[in-house]
Amino acid sequence: MDAKFVRTYFATHCVRCHGEKKQSGHLRLDTLAFNFADQTIGEQWGEVLTQVNGGDMPPKKEQSRPSAVENAGVVEWIATELKKGETARMAARGPVSHFRLSRNEYGNIVHDLLGVRFDVDQPGLFNEDTRWRGFENIGSVLTLSPSHIEKYFNAAEAVVSIAVPEKVAPPAITRQNATKLAGGAKNRLVERSGQVRHLAFMGSARRIYSNGVNGNEVKVRVQVSALVPAGGAAPRLTFYADNQPQPIFDREILSPEDKPIVLEFDAAVVEITMRVHGTSRLDQKNPQPFDDEGKPKEPLLLIDWIETEAPYVTEEGKKKRESLVPVDPENAAEVRKTLHHFTERAWRRPVTDAEIADYVKLIESEKKAGESFRSAYRAALTAILASRNFIFIQEGAAKERRERINDWELASRLSFFLWGSMPDDELSTAARAGELRKPEVLRKQFARLLADPKSGRFTKAFPRQWLQLQNVGMFPPDKKLYPEYDRHLEASMIQETTDFFAEVFRENLPIREFLTSDWTMMNRRLATHYGMSAEGQDFVRVKLRPEDHRGGLLTQAAILTLTSDGTRHRPINRGVWIAEVMLGATIPPPPPNVEPLNLTRPDAGKSTLRMQLDAHATTASCLACHSKIDPLGFAFEAYDAIGRWRAVDRPSNFREPVGKVKEPQFPVNASGVLTDGRKFDGAEEFKRLMVEDLDRFAETLVKNLATFALRRTMTFDDEAEIKKIAAASRSDQYRLRTVLANLVTSDLFQKR
Template identity: 45%
Template sequence: MPRLSSQFVLALMLCILFDAGRTQAETPSHAAFSDAIGPYVQQNCIRCHGPDLQEGDFRIDTLSTDVGGGPSVNRWREVIEKINNGEMPPEDEPNLPSAERNAEIVEWLATRIEEGKAARLAKKEPVSFHRLTRDEYANTVADLLGVRFGVADPSGLNEDAQWHGFERIGSVLSLSASHIEKYYSAAERILDEAYPTRPIESKVVRKRALDLRGGPSGQQIKELEEQGLADKVRVDMWPGHEIRGGRPGPDSAMLKNGGIFKVRIQVSGLKPVGGRAPHLTFYADKIDRLLFEQDILAPEDEPTIVEFTVDLPAGGHSFQLTNDVPGPSNLPRSGRSGQKPFFSLQDGRIPWQIKLTDEEGVPLYPFLIVDWIEWEGPLQPSDVTEKRARYMPAESGDMDQARTCLARLCEAAFRRPVETDEVDQYFQIVESEIAAGSDFRQAMKTGMLAILCSKNFLFVIEGDLEHPQANLNDFELAARLSYLLWSTMPDDELFALARDDKLHEPDILQQQFDRMLADERAEKFCHDFPRQWLQMHKLGMFPPNKDLYPDYDPHLERSMSGETFAFFQEVLQKNLSLREFIDSDWTMVNPRLAIHYGIDGIEQDQFQRVALAPDDQRGGLLTQAAVLSLTSDGTRHRPVHRGVWVLQSVFGKTPPPPPANVDAIEPNPVDSPKATIRMKLEAHKHDPNCAACHRKIDPLGLAFDNFDAIGRWREEEVVAQGVGANPPVDPSGVLPDGRKFATPHEFKQLLLADLDPFNQTFIEKLATYSLRRTMTVDDREDLAAIAKRSKDADYRVRDLVKALVLSDLFQKR
C-alpha cells in the first residue's frame, strides 16, 4: 500500500493528539486539614519553617492545605519523607511527638495525596477520551475485519501504562508520536492482510518425519522411498528435544501474506509411571509467540492428531516444536538417533543409546513420537469474507459504492452513527488518491487507513460538546458494556438496540447482560479483569532461581495464572459468593499444577474443578500459587510484599511509602543460627518510624509463611546458610483490631467473618475497570448502594456484576 503524504500523516497525528489530550471527573473532598494535622504542624514545624525562620529554604505554613489536589503536592511528599526518615521533627524539639503520632500524620498525608491523584486521574471534561488498550485494539480489529493483529509481537503496539495494575485508565493511557507511528504501521498491515493485492490461494502442505528429523542422507531417503518406508519413519523426541528453524513450518511463500492457518500434528505421547506427561509446545521464533501447547497421552500404535488455528502476520517465519519437559537430554551421543531411522520402540535401540522403556515396554521418560505436521491456509472463513466485503466495493470504480462502504466502516469502527461530513473527509481522500494515480482498490485502502487511524476508532469517546448530558447515550452504553464483558466492540444486536434507543431500559439491559455473559467472548472478562485487579502482570517478573527451584518452568507459570483465571470464571458463571475468593473447598487445576500441589488423578490437559481436602492447604485466591509467587522474588518469599498485596487487593488500601534507605534483609551469616525472614523483620519493628506501618502490613503477609516463593507448602523455612536446623515456620499474627490467628486457614476465617470490606473493595476495583477511571469520594454513595445490593444477594459475584451494570454509576459519564 502506498504511504499517505507527509502532510496528511502530520494532520492526522495532530488531530489525534489534540483531541485525545483531555481527561475525565471531580476532585474529592476530605477531612479538614486544620483538625487532622494543623496542631501537629503548629507544634513541631512552624518554629523552624514558618514566617520567622525557614531552615533549608522550606516554609510549611504557606503550603496549600489541599494536600492532594493543590499546588504543593511535591512539598508535602518531602514532609512525608522527612518524617519517615526521622529527620523531622528534630530530636532537640521540645515535646517531641511519639512514633505512633508521626505514623498517623504520614498516613493521613499519604492518603490525601493518593485521593488527589485519583481525583486528577478521574477528572471529567465535557468529552472524555479513553484509548483502547492494545488487547482491546486486537479484539476490535478481529471483530471489524477478521484480522488478528499481534499487538504483543516485537513489531506490534507499545505496552500499556498501568495504575495499580489497571491498564484501562483513560488519563493514564497517554498518546505519543511513537504510539501514532505504531498505529499507522499496524493499520497498513491489517488492511494488507484483509485486502491483499493479489488473490490468495489456500493450500495444504505436509511435512513428513523425514522432513523434520534431519540425519538420514539423500541416498538413505531415496532407499527408504524405494522400499515404501519413507512415510513410516517417525521422529523420536526426548525431554527437551527441539525441532526448530523452518522445518516445522511451510515455505515462506505460503506465509507471505499472513492470515489464518490451521496446523495439524499426528503424535504419540508416552508417560512414565508416576511421572509427567510429555508436553508439546509450538512456538513462532521471530514474533516471540507461543502458538500451542498441550500434554500428549496417546499409545505409540494409536497416535492422536492435535489441531489448532494460528494467526500469523505477513513475512517469513521460523518455528520450534518442543517436548517441553525436564529429563535426560537427547543431545549426548547416548541419546541421539543417529543415522538409523526411527520406526517403532519395538525395533529396539542401538546398543549405545539410552533405553526408552523398561523390559516390559513401560516408558522410562516423558516421550513424544511425531509422525507429521500439516499446514492448511491461508483460510478464508465465510464469516470473515462477508465481514470484509461490507467495506470494499464489489465493482472497481463505483464511487457510490465507495461512499456507502466508507460510511459503513465508519459507523462500525466509530461504534456510533456518523454524519455525512464525517464520511466526506474520508471519501475525499479516496478521490484525491485516484486523482494522483492510485488504482481504485488501493485508494479505498488509503481511505480505510485514515479511518483506522482516527481518534474515533482508537478511543472510546463519551460525551458531546453540542449536547452535554450526565448519562451515557445508548451507543456509549453499548460500548461500555461490550468493552466490559467482551473487551471488544458491540455486536449487531447491541447496535440495533442502541439505534432504537432501548438499551438503557432496565429489562433490556439486564437481558443483554445475561446474553453477553453466556457468550464465549465473556472469557475475556474472566481473564482481563482478574489479571488487572490482582496485578497478575507481576507473575514471572522475577524468574525463580533454577538452583533453588528446579521444578519451576514456563509451563508451571502459565498453569499458575490459568488456575486464577479459571477459578474466577467458575465463581462468576456459577454465581458463587465472594467468600469463595477468600476461602473455598475446591480449586481449578490442570495436570502440571496438580503435580505442583501434590494432587493425584489429574490426567486430562485442561483446567478442571477438584475438591480439596483439609491437608491440601489450599482454597480461595490467597493460597493460589500465582498470588504467592507474584508477591515473591526469584530467591525467597517476601512477607511484606504479600501483606501489601492483601492490603490493596482485599482491603482496597495503599500503605504510605516506606522511609528512604531502609536496610535490606541480609542473608543469614554463616556462623549464626539459622533465622526465618520473620525473625529478621522483627528488627524493623524496633525502628519506631517503621513499626507503625509494619504492624498493619506484616501480619497480612506472614499469615502465608507456610508457602515458599513458588507457592509450595512447607513446615520449616529452608535457610541456605547458618548453623543448626532449619527453623520452623510461624504464620501466626494479630490484626490491627486485635483479632489473633495461628494458621493461614484461621486468617482466612477472620476475613470471612467480616466480608463487607472485601465486598466494597471488589466493587471499587470492578467499577474502576468498567468506567476506565479511578473512583473518588464523590462515587462513594453510588458504590455503597451497589455494595448493599451485593450484600442483600449474599455477595454472589454474577449478581454483583449485574448490579453494577444496572446501576446509575455505570450509566453515568
Template identity: 35%
Template sequence: MILPLPSPTRTTAWLPVAMSFIVAMMFINLLQAQTPGSPDQAHRSSKKIRPFLKTYCFDCHGPETQESDLRLDTLEEDFNKSTSASSWIEVMDKMNLGEMPPDNSPSPTTAELAEVTHWIAAELRKAERNSFGNEGRVILRRMNRAEYTNTVRDLLHLRFLPGESPESVLPPDGTAEGFDKVSVALMLDPSLLDKYFEVALGVANKAIVDGPPPFATETIRLEMEDIAENRAIDYLCATPGIECQEKAIVLMQGSTRSFGVMKYPGTRDEIPVNGMYRIRVRAWGQRGADGKPVIMRLRQGHPSADQQLLLETEVTDEPKIYEIVVPRDPKCGEYNVSIVNQTGFQITSRAGNEIRRQQQQAGTSKDYEKVMRLQSRQQLENLTWGKPNPDAADTSKLRKLVVDWLECEGPLYDQWPPKSHETLFFQGDDATENEDYLREIFAQFLPQAFRRPVTQEEIEKVVTLCLSELAAGETYHNAVRTGLISILCSPKFLYIIEPSSTDQKRPLDDWELASRLSYFLWSSMPDEELFRLAASGQLRQPGILSAQVDRMLANPKSHGFVLGFGAQWLKTDEFRNFMPDTRLYKEYDDELGEAMVGEVIAFFSEVLHQDESALSFFNADWTMLNERLARFYGIDGIKGNEFRRVNLPEDSPRGGLLAMAGVAMRGSDGNRTKPVNRGVYVRDVLFNDPPNPPPPNAGEVEPNIKGEKLTVRERLIQHQQIPSCAACHRTIDSYGLALESFNAIGAWRTHQDGEDFRSRNTPPIDASGVLPNGKPFEDFVEFRLLLLDQKDRFAHGLAEKMLTYALGRPIEPTDRPLVDRLAEQMRNSNYTLSSLIHGVVASQAFHTK
C-alpha cells in the first residue's frame, strides 16, 4: 500500500494522510495481536503441586474458606488465561515473601517452597513466550531503527554524518527475549509515525539535490611562521614549552591552536556546512634523552566528547604530512595540535621552587601577609610558572614536536550529483522530465525498496502521487521527493512482510528468504547478488545458500550482525548504566568507559570473523585492546584508539568475557560491586538461564550503615538468612561472588576497595564459592575453568539466543529438537559462531513462514 503524502514544501494535507496510515498500521498490528498462543498441556505438573497446595493451602483457600477471595482447589493451571495467571502470581509472591502459609499453619521446607515457586515462574515464562509466539510461525514485523537506517543507507547509497542518521532521530525500539527484533515488541504508534515522516523528509532532501554544491571544496592553511605576526595567537610564542622558529613551531609542552584564524572563504566560520573534511598536518619529531618516540595528537573543539579527538600518531624524525578525513560540522571550533606524554618538563628556577616552598609554609602558619609579599616577589622576578626565567629552562633533553603547517580541505564530495541522486534519476538531469520518466524511475526503484517484484498498480500509485504534485506547481525534483517519502513511510517498506493467506506454515519464496538472510546477517536489505539469486530461483539451493552465508559474513556489512546480535546478547548497552564515583575510582573517565564497551564488541567481532571457538568467551589468552584500555589493564606497548588483538601476559587475570572491565562495571552501582547482578548476568548471557524474578519488596543487599565495615560478601550472606530469599540466591550468588576480584570499574583487586574501604588495612577479597551443581572453587581462575566444563549448556543457550534473533520470535517447545541439533553442530565444529549460523540458515524453521 502506498499512501499519498504531501510535498516536502506543502504539509497542510499531512494530518488526514497520517490518520489513514495509522489506521493501516493498527490493522496490521491487530492481525498480529489476534493470533493466540495455545496452552502447553504437556508441561503441567499437577502431581507435585496439587499435594503441596492441599497440605499447606486449602485450609485457607479451599472449598470451605477463601481468604482474600482466593480459592486454590479449583484454580486452573492454564497460565495463558489472565485470570488464572494473576492468581498464580499472587500465590508465588506471597510464598516468596513468607506470607503463605501463615505462621500458625504447618510450614513447608525451603526446598518445597522453592519447587513450587520455580514451577510457577517457569509456567509464567512459557505463557509469556506463547503470547509472543505463533505456534512456531514467524509473523511479520517492523524493521527496528538500526535496520531502517541501514536499509536507507544501502537503498540510496547514502552516508550519514554524526547526528544525521535516522537511528539518531527515531526513538529506541522495544525488546522481547533480549532483542529488538521480536515482532510483538515492534509496534507502531502515532508518535513514531511522525518520526518516520520527519526522517523520510530528511532522507529525501539529502538524497535528491538541486543545482551545484552549496559550498565548493576549499583548502585553508595555517603556516606556523605566521603565528608570531598574528595578534590573536602570538602569545603562544611566549608560552613555556613552545618555541617559535622561522618556518615552524616547536612544542615541548602545551599545544598550538588555529584560534579561529582558519576561515572558510566568504564566511566567519571554519566549517561552513556539515560534511567530510580532510585535515593535514606537516610535522616531525625530535627525540629526547629518553629515546622515546614523539606522539602527536590532533583535536578539534566540539560539544560532543566523542568527536573531539581527530588523530593521534607517532611522528617520524623526518618531515611528513599526516592526514585524516573526518566528519565535521559548524559546531566544531578551533584545531589543537599537541605533543603527548611529555615527561621531565621543568621550566622554572630553583629560586622559584624556593619561593613556592616558603609560600606553603606561610600559608600553613596563616601568615597571609608573608604570602602576599612572596607572590609579589614571584611576579617581579619572573619566577612564576606562566613567565619563567628563560635562563633556568633546560630543554635540551626533552622530546620535541615540530609543526610546519596545519590545513583543512573541504567540504569533500565523493561525486556531484551524489550517488543517491543518480540512483533515482538514472538517466541524468538532462533526461526529459515527463510522466514516462517518472514511471521508469519508480519501476526501477520500487522493487529494491520493497525487496521483491512489484505490480504495475503499485508503480502507478506512486506515479499518480508525483503527477498531482506537478499539477500543483511543484518542481520535478520535489515531485520525486514526495514519491520517495511515500515509499519510505509505506508499510511495505517499514515491515518485513511474508504474507500468508492461511494459518498453515508455508515455505518462504526466494525473495523472502533473501530478506530474512540479509536482515539476519547484515541488519539491512539484500544486495544485488542476493536479488539476482532470488530472481533466478537459485538462492535456496543448499550449496549456494551456504556460500552466500560465508560471503555475507566476510562483508563489512556483517558489522550489523556484530552490533545487532553480539552487542544485545552481551548487553553492552547496560555497561555504563551507573557512573562510577570518581572520588573512589580516580582511574575512570569517559574514554575508559567507551573502551570497556569497545573491547567486548571487538572481541565478539574477532571471534566471528577469525572463526575462533566461542569458548573463548570463557577463557582466552588474548583480548582486544586500544591504548586507553591497555593502560588501565597495565599492558604496555599499545598506541592509538583502534582496537587490536593482543596476547595477554601469562600472569594476567584477563581473558574471556567475565574478565572484561565492562562486564564488571555493569555489575556495580558506581560505588560497590553487586554480586547478585553479576550472577544474573552470567546465567542469562552464558547459559540463557535467567533466574526467576525476585518477589515484590524483596530489596537488595544494603550498603554499610554508619559504624559497620562489612564486605559485600558478608552483607549478602546476611541477606541469604531470610528464608524466602535463600532458595533463589543459592543458584545465583556463587556466580557473582566469583567475580569479586574485579572492583566496581573492573580493576583487579586483592583487597576491598571503594564504598567505605579506603584505608590500607582492608579485608582481603574472598572469591571462593560452590556452584549450584556442587562444584567448589577457590578463586576466579578455578571458577572460569568450571564454567568451561559446562560448554554443552552454553551451546544450547547460545543456539536458543541465535535462533530467537534470526527468526524474530521466541523459542517454543517444538524448537527443542532443532536447538539440540544446532548445539551438536557447534560441538562438532569447535564451537564456532559460523557453524551455528550455518545451522540456523539451513534449518527448516529459517525457511518457513
C-alpha cells in the first residue's frame, strides 16, 4: 500500500463528490497534499481516516464501493503516515513553549503569593484576554504586546506597594447614619420602631464608598430591615463595584423593621454603589410610600447605618504579607534566603544564586540612592513580578529538547488546571524532590488539590469557558419583549450552570447528569422565571418533575439565552453550539452567497421561525450542513429567547411581548431527525438520544478538559490519548472526578 494506490482509490471512489467540480463538506481529495507534517493537511487526512474507518465514506449509496480489504489498507496507510507526521511536527517544535497568564490567573497568583485581592477586571488595568471558543488561557492567542508590558509593570508596582507598605496603616472605620445616607432629602427619612431610618425605594442608588485603591480590601457592614406590602415581594439590596455589571453582594431582605439584620461583606474595589433592586412606581418628586394606614405601597428598605472599614486585611492575608519581608533587613543571608523563596514561588521553578544576586544588587543600589530598605525591597519584588518568568508559564528548556514536561512544569500544569494559580509549598516540594511524576505521588497530590477550597476556581472557570457563559448577556434581551429580564436574573442563570457543574464535581456524579438529570441548582429568582417554587435566596439543589421541562445543561436558561439574539430564540445558533461544545463537531461557516432569512417580509406573520428554517434548509447548497445542525436546535423549540418553556409558538415577525397583541398561534414543533435516522419529538427525547451517544460526549468533554489543562488546542495527534482517557473512565460510569484523575495521570497530561 502506497500513495499511488491511495490516489487511485480516491479517483475511483471519492472525487465525484470531493473533486474539482464539487467539494462536499468543503473537502477536496484530488489535490490533497501528502505533506503529513503540515498540521492543517494532517487534520484533513485525519477526517478522511475517520470517515473511511467508520464506513461513512465512500457513502453506501455509491454503486462502486471499495472492498473491505481496500478500505482497511487505506486506513492503515493513512494512520501510519499521520503518525510519521506527528513525529515530524514534534521534532520541528521549538525547545521551549511559553504560555502567558490570563487576567484571572494573574489575580489568583497575586492573592496566593502576596495576600492581595487585586481586581483584574478594573477597566483599563489589563487588556482583554483573547478567547478561543470560550477558552481564555490558550497560549497561541495570549500574546504580549508593548502595552501589556507597561500594564504588567504598573500592576506589579501596585500590588507590591500594598503588600509591603512603607508603614502599615491601621484601618479607618467610617459610619454613615440614616441622616447622612438621606443626603438632606427629608422624604428619605422616616421614624419607625422608635428610631430615624433612611428610607430606600426600589431603583434608588447611592455611592457608599469611593477613592479606594485597587488591591486594598474594604469591609462593608450595613444594618437593614424591610417593609413588605401585603402579598408583595421582599426588597433586594445589591452592591456594585466600579460600574461592573454583576453585583459584589446581593441579598433579599426579609427582616422586619423591629428586628433589623447586620450584613457584611468584603471586596477589593475602588468604589461601591448601593442599589435597591427594581423600579419604583412612586412619584420621585413627591413620593408617598405609605397608604393611609401607614402600610407600604411597594417593597421598601429601612437602612439604619452603613459602615466601611478600609484597608481591611484578613488574618491569612497578614501572614502572607509578613512572610514576604526578612525579619532582619541587616542580615544579608536572610535577605537572600527570603528573596530566593519568594522568587522560586513566583517563577514556579528553581532559581539560581546568580538570578537572585541581580535583585540583591538592585536592593543595594536603591539603598545607596537614599531609599529605605522597604522601598528598595519593593523595587526588587516589583522587578520579579514584572519579569517574563512570572508572566509566562514556561515548558521546556533551550538546551534540552524533550517531548515531556519535567516535575516543576507538571506542578504548574496541575495547579493552574485545578487552582488557576501557582503550586503551593507542598506541591513544589514534591517537584523539587523529583517525585511528582511518580504515579502514586501524582495521584496523592491530585486528590489533595481537589480537596482544597481553591478547587472552587476550577468549578467556576472551566464551565464558564467550556460552555461559553461569557456570552450570556452579550445580546441583552429586548426590555420591551422581555421586561422581566434583569441583572439579577442574568446572574442567577449563570450561577445555576456553574453551581450545577460544581455539584456534579463535589458529589462525583456521572457526566450523564450534564445531559439529563432530575435535579438542578436554583434560587427563588430563577424558580420564578421557570414557573417553579424554591425556598430562600441562596442556590440549593432542587428535585425536578417531568412537568418542569428541565434537567441537565441543555435546558438551563443560561445555555438557552446565550444561543439566542436578544429578540428571539435561534435554533441554528443552538444547533451549532450543541454540535461544537457538546459533540465536538466542527461546523464550517455558511457559504458567502446564502440569503439570510427575512423575518419582516409581508407573509412572516403567517409562519414561525421553524417553518422558515425548514423551507430554507431544502435549498441544495444549505441541506448538507443544516441537516446536521438544525435538528439539534429544533429539539429546544419549546424554549424562548430567555429560556422560558412555552407550549405555543409565535409568528417570526413578533414585535410585542407575549399576550399584548392578538396574533396567530402555532403549536410548537420540536421534532427532528438526526443524520443517522434517529427521530425525536421534544427536548426530553433528544436528551435521551444524547445519552445513547454518551461515549462521544465523554470524549468531547475530555477534549475540552485537556484544552483547558494544557492551554492549547487539541489536534489529531491527541485523539488516541483522548479516546484512551475516556475509555478508562467508562467502567466508573464516567464519574467526573474519575475522568479528571484519568486525564491528570495520562501520557497526554505530561506531553509538551
